[in-house]
Amino acid sequence: MTIVLGPNQYGKAENRVVRIYRDTDRHEIRDLNVSTSLRGDFTAAHVDGDQSAVLPTDTQKNTAFAFAKEHGVSSPEDYALALAAHFLDAASAATGARIEVEEYAWDRISVRGKGHDHAFARRGGDIRTTVVTMERAGATRRAWVVSGLKDLVVLKSTGSQFTGFLRDRYTTLPEADDRILATSLVARWRYASTDVPGGDWTTTFDGVRQILLETFATTYSRALQQSLYAMGSAVLQAHPEIAEIRFSAPNKHHFLVDLSPFGVENPGEVFLAADRPYGLIEATVTRDDAPDAEDAWLTAPGPRQEGVT
Amino acid sequence: MTIVLGPNQYGKAENRVVRIYRDTDRHEIRDLNVSTSLRGDFTAAHVDGDQSAVLPTDTQKNTAFAFAKEHGVSSPEDYALALAAHFLDAASAATGARIEVEEYAWDRISVRGKGHDHAFARRGGDIRTTVVTMERAGATRRAWVVSGLKDLVVLKSTGSQFTGFLRDRYTTLPEADDRILATSLVARWRYASTDVPGGDWTTTFDGVRQILLETFATTYSRALQQSLYAMGSAVLQAHPEIAEIRFSAPNKHHFLVDLSPFGVENPGEVFLAADRPYGLIEATVTRDDAPDAEDAWLTAPGPRQEGVT
Amino acid sequence: MTIVLGPNQYGKAENRVVRIYRDTDRHEIRDLNVSTSLRGDFTAAHVDGDQSAVLPTDTQKNTAFAFAKEHGVSSPEDYALALAAHFLDAASAATGARIEVEEYAWDRISVRGKGHDHAFARRGGDIRTTVVTMERAGATRRAWVVSGLKDLVVLKSTGSQFTGFLRDRYTTLPEADDRILATSLVARWRYASTDVPGGDWTTTFDGVRQILLETFATTYSRALQQSLYAMGSAVLQAHPEIAEIRFSAPNKHHFLVDLSPFGVENPGEVFLAADRPYGLIEATVTRDDAPDAEDAWLTAPGPRQEGVT
Amino acid sequence: MTIVLGPNQYGKAENRVVRIYRDTDRHEIRDLNVSTSLRGDFTAAHVDGDQSAVLPTDTQKNTAFAFAKEHGVSSPEDYALALAAHFLDAASAATGARIEVEEYAWDRISVRGKGHDHAFARRGGDIRTTVVTMERAGATRRAWVVSGLKDLVVLKSTGSQFTGFLRDRYTTLPEADDRILATSLVARWRYASTDVPGGDWTTTFDGVRQILLETFATTYSRALQQSLYAMGSAVLQAHPEIAEIRFSAPNKHHFLVDLSPFGVENPGEVFLAADRPYGLIEATVTRDDAPDAEDAWLTAPGPRQEGVT
Numbered sequence A, B, C, D: 001m002t003i004v005l006g007p008n009q010y011g012k013a014e015n016r017v018v019r020i021y022r023d024t025d026r027h028e029i030r031d032l033n034v035s036t037s038l039r040g041d042f043t044a045a046h047v048d049g050d051q052s053a054v055l056p057t058d059t060q061k062n063t064a065f066a067f068a069k070e071h072g073v074s075s076p077e078d079y080a081l082a083l084a085a086h087f088l089d090a091a092s093a094a095t096g097a098r099i100e101v102e103e104y105a106w107d108r109i110s111v112r113g114k115g116h117d118h119a120f121a122r123r124g125g126d127i128r129t130t131v132v133t134m135e136r137a138g139a140t141r142r143a144w145v146v147s148g149l150k151d152l153v154v155l156k157s158t159g160s161q162f163t164g165f166l167r168d169r170y171t172t173l174p175e176a177d178d179r180i181l182a183t184s185l186v187a188r189w190r191y192a193s194t195d196v197p198g199g200d201w202t203t204t205f206d207g208v209r210q211i212l213l214e215t216f217a218t219t220y221s222r223a224l225q226q227s228l229y230a231m232g233s234a235v236l237q238a239h240p241e242i243a244e245i246r247f248s249a250p251n252k253h254h255f256l257v258d259l260s261p262f263g264v265e266n267p268g269e270v271f272l273a274a275d276r277p278y279g280l281i282e283a284t285v286t287r288d289d290a291p292d293a294e295d296a297w298l299t300a301p302g303p304r305q306e307g308v309t
Helices: A043-047 A057-070 A076-090 A201-218 A224-238 B043-047 B057-070 B076-090 B201-218 B224-238 C043-047 C057-070 C076-090 C201-218 C224-238 D043-047 D057-070 D076-090 D201-218 D224-238
Strands: A003-021 A028-040 A094-104 A106-111 A114-122 A127-137 A140-156 A181-191 A242-251 A254-256 A270-273 A278-287 B003-021 B028-040 B094-104 B106-111 B114-122 B127-137 B140-156 B181-191 B242-251 B254-256 B270-273 B278-287 C003-021 C028-040 C094-104 C106-111 C114-122 C127-137 C140-156 C181-191 C242-251 C254-256 C270-273 C278-287 D003-021 D028-040 D094-104 D106-111 D114-122 D127-137 D140-156 D181-191 D242-251 D254-256 D270-273 D278-287
Touching (some): A003 A043, A003 D242, A028 D278, A057 B270, A201 B106, A224 A242, A224 D043, B003 B043, B003 C242, B076 B094, B076 B140, B076 B201, B140 B201, B181 B224, B224 C003, B224 C043, B242 C003, B278 C028, C003 C043, C003 C057, C028 C057, C076 C201, C106 D201, C224 C242, D003 D057, D028 D076, D076 D094, D076 D140, D076 D201, D140 D201, D181 D224
Antiparallel strands (some): A003 A028, A028 A094, A094 A127, A181 A242, A242 A278, B003 B028, B003 C278, B028 B094, B140 B181, B242 B278, C003 D270, C028 C094, C094 C127, C106 C114, C114 D140, C140 D114, C270 D003, D127 D140, D140 D181, D242 D278, D254 D270
């Protein structure tokens, strides 16, 4: 029996990069959380402690900040693609780079009805995300872009049921003809290529986000699964540049409170919002002619990547 | 030496009460986190384990949910005042009740430009708060209302300096003529009485919030302390119904990154947003003719109340 | 009407100071979270933006780290007292200083049954705390020390009941003759003076912690209130150097699960551990001859300090 | 172009199951966080909203609690295997089940030197984990067990260096001959089969944990990668029942504080423990003759599973 190194990855996680554009008096802000990592032949570092092929995580951090100026942040996707390409240049032992970016949105503070030039309030709500994976094979390079959003909390106060489900001896759930449906949505969509319409990642992001919201709102839901599928279908129909979309959606239970012991009726008006446990629904919606995902969703082989965290 | 019971308080914390108004097809939602507690003569419960004067925390929970229907939630303040009065009725051993409410805002999902009737997205950002304290003295009752907001994250990308400060042998900080100023604001204002203009707590809330934002934006800041004082003064000038306002404001440091080792200039464009440590600025702005706070800010004697958590 | 500055406080929060003692090959580690703040006449800073009396929070940070070497960390209390005295020297406008320290415990990693010289595992569990308040009045100084612990999670699987409580129309809770009692304890005790036996704060800490645990374990509980009172009494009886002790104790509900729909009995064996809402019990136990607390529990006037979080 | 459902999974996450064994006066406690999920042909639920093949997540919750009594919790692994097998029986549309369990350890409270019968303190520190995946193919079933721990925070105050690394134009990091090495370890190991020595999962768990600690302590570290590889090798050498082990290890940076501006030396004694960014090292150590992992690490196709959260 011989012990060997398996898949591995290393990098600097959660660099909080804030980029202010101040070319004019009307400033712009990009507020990012950037994680970079490299894969490749790093056996010597693991087995012998030889670091000669290892570009330090501290250097990766420096680069993430420097690129916010040198390359700029026109979009998370564009910035991440540039960083990934750079790291493959800089670290010859690396066969792949993975750049993950979260972006926090800010609004201009309204002063007498007009957005202020350099004062901002953080918007809160959902967070824009992207993960860029870039690999080399000889002289060629390939890149995959998976963008998305997380923490989009949505709720329908009617137009949702859950009936006709499978029952066994442990089933006590009554059927619900009218319930609250709520989730904190994570959505991630894989682009078919790095060529998006007009090179404009943000227009697609905004379009997808709006479709997700509208479809959630207007779909009569017979289960959260059905809502997600409808949402994914609508995205794919409107955005041919997207090959597939994946959802992770906790069912944020709102339990109708029994007020009858107090002689009070409760026709769908008072609910307890519960924390744990919660339903967790995960689904993929794709095209039958989508290009293969290959390494788009590939991440490190570590435990975190397996979703067991 | 005799051992005695000192101040004490008990209740049910963090009831997540969601109230849907569905009297018409156009639903409304109030999403609350409600904590109730009672003070008074509960010596027997502590010393002898005698619960005969103790209204259970489970009952307090039930009441918080029932009142969302029976009394309704026109505003957090109005709902909390009703709950406090009820608990003094229900528990004769209680000399005081304290009701704390947080409210999470939701927006209607926009569908083809119009807000949907029954689909909502949680707004994120800052949270509205209120704390109502009600006490009895014989046949009379007195109430204090402290309302506010928290988690209002604001940032100015210029218009802020920090210079001329005291120096000692441990001082290494250079003066800053132009820096990012950012905080996650907690503000709480004490109402002079429970009579607010038009009985409309929400109009005052909206007005204060807007003044805080505008004043932060438009004040050239020589320190976060100065910004807070200006913000508080503006609130008191515009709202005679408010006696004082208190702030707790972490200075969310954004450090300018030194890119010179890479031959890159950084004239206020790339910053590292730091987590810990952070400056913490706390200040009160009040009127010299304000009514005494008395028990408005009084809370339980427990450790949490002392701010040492 | 004139607007004036009320109570205020500023400082640097959450300095993560790690001190390694390496005078011999057998290292020692003190792992601290240090928050410092100053009170006093800082009107100019707030009203005019004049910082000439303000010792920067950055300097406070530097000092917290330098003192870990210059003064050392024999105990959190001793270190905090030294820092507080220094800040009153350094900032003449300050009339009071408040130093809060949390300490995280580490154990030596056991290697073949013996504790390693310089390898440690963080213990987890409860955190040791202290808050030192020091004030000057003319040439004299006074100090108060409030020490404690937090996050001490304890549970009894029997020996707890809750019966005989007050009922009203909103009461549905059945009486419980045998239930799980669990809490995540915060305890803080005020020392009668800064003179503790042998000058050894740690011996008292260890003693109090053990008394809390043993008394929780051995007290038949008719309510969490009763357990807390017994725990506090036992501490005061054994430690005359302690004037009072305050508790904040969430009742971490463990609900017996009804397995009868599945034909399964559940005689106190399977429970659901709930998150929210939770009972919150807060109580003080004191001596009737204790010195007055004066400013021991005084903290900044900001919202956080008022327990309204 | 046709839109189709891709991989999907659903279940109930974070059931907080507490099991008390009270067959004698000396109680035992198992404190679990259980997440269950099913995979299979659930197209009708997604596309048509037809729930007839869907065993509700509420039923999964009920079953998790009922099995804590009916099957018992001799170990997380044994309990999870039983649940997985049951769900494949109960839901004929499911082709696979995945059960994830975290276990929180409790110690008996020591009373006069002896562990109490029914009073416990939560240990804190690291958490034991397991993930069981079970699939059916016709009449046969296959199961994989991946067990581990997380949040094991360890630190070496010497015996660690980082030198000889690759440099590029963004590298500013100085070489370190003696530094603090610290991490919050996540380790997960895949069992070669469900047959473990003596059927005793806990003995293996305890053994692996001790090897990880000892090897971390005694390995002179030229990088965190090297420490992890040594730790994984030692586990595989001692435990032939384990096929591979995967690590995710944030490098918890402790920065030596420059005290020279204050005329104070700092020879490795005072450090700032930083939050973000952090290095993140992920590695797999395996045997060259290990059975293929197949679906052991397979999880839902959702975004969370891809590690991009």
